[in-house]
Amino acid sequence: QKEVEQDPGPLSVPEGAIVSLNCTYSNSAFQYFMWYRQYSRKGPELLMYTYSSGNKEDGRFTAQVDKSSKYISLFIRDSQPSDSATYLCAMSSDLRNRDDKIIFGKGTRLHILP
Amino acid sequence: DTGVSQDPRHKITKRGQNVTFRCDPISEHNRLYWYRQTLGQGPEFLTYFQNEAQLEKSRLLSDRFSAERPKGSFSTLEIQRTEQGDSAMYLCASSSRAGGFSPLHFGNGTRLTVT
Numbered sequence: 627q628k629e630v631e632q633d634p635g636p637l638s639v640p641e642g643a644i645v646s647l648n649c650t651y652s653n654s655a656f657q658y659f660m661w662y663r664q665y666s667r668k669g670p671e672l673l674m675y676t677y678s679s680g681n682k683e684d685g686r687f688t689a690q691v692d693k694s695s696k697y698i699s700l701f702i703r704d705s706q707p708s709d710s711a712t713y714l715c716a717m718s719s720d721l722r723n724r725d726d727k728i729i730f731g732k733g734t735r736l737h738i739l740p
Numbered sequence: 741d742t743g744v745s746q747d748p749r750h751k752i753t754k755r756g757q758n759v760t761f762r763c764d765p766i767s768e769h770n771r772l773y774w775y776r777q778t779l780g781q782g783p784e785f786l787t788y789f790q791n792e793a794q795l796e797k798s799r800l801l802s803d804r805f806s807a808e809r810p811k812g813s814f815s816t817l818e819i820q821r822t823e824q825g826d827s828a829m830y831l832c833a834s835s836s837r838a839g840g841f842s843p844l845h846f847g848n849g850t851r852l853t854v855t
Binding site: 660730731 | 744773775780781782783784785788796831833841843844845846847848849851
């Protein structure tokens, strides 16, 4: 079992719809949960991060973490064609530690249809 | 903020040749990471530096790969005797260890094609 599982998609939704992206993980030591967006031929850019369980909202984006289920989600409201990209979840146990590293999911390709 | 810069953007080489990539991190960041990303996959950790010290190397990093960060600023990643399986996007990222959570800031990568 991989440490982080993410459905690669592609996921196609009409403009204006609510998008739900998610990841599951196996390592209960993960404490930091991140979502990165990657456009074609570009490096990943950080969208949001959360620490431990709970929700976090930033504009049209909401990140949720359920540590009891080892499940994280990213919701995009009022989706726009410019949201079309690959969304990567990423996790880490403790970024203060000497041997910390961030583990990424495979990414979900999202297409917003105008 | 000039961001993380990587050079070259693309590199095409023949199998067996050596290649070197360069990464210039965000100036105040003291941690620098190398990741590799193949089509349809997320970035895979290769190695990271804190200042000039290389603190961890993934088992993905074979003996043909070497990374340096001689003065704690820019870094180079060299691949010797390239193989077709080395074809990938090589991503560099940096972060700050000033305290608290510091996310990775990625460059736009170097795309390597080995023919």
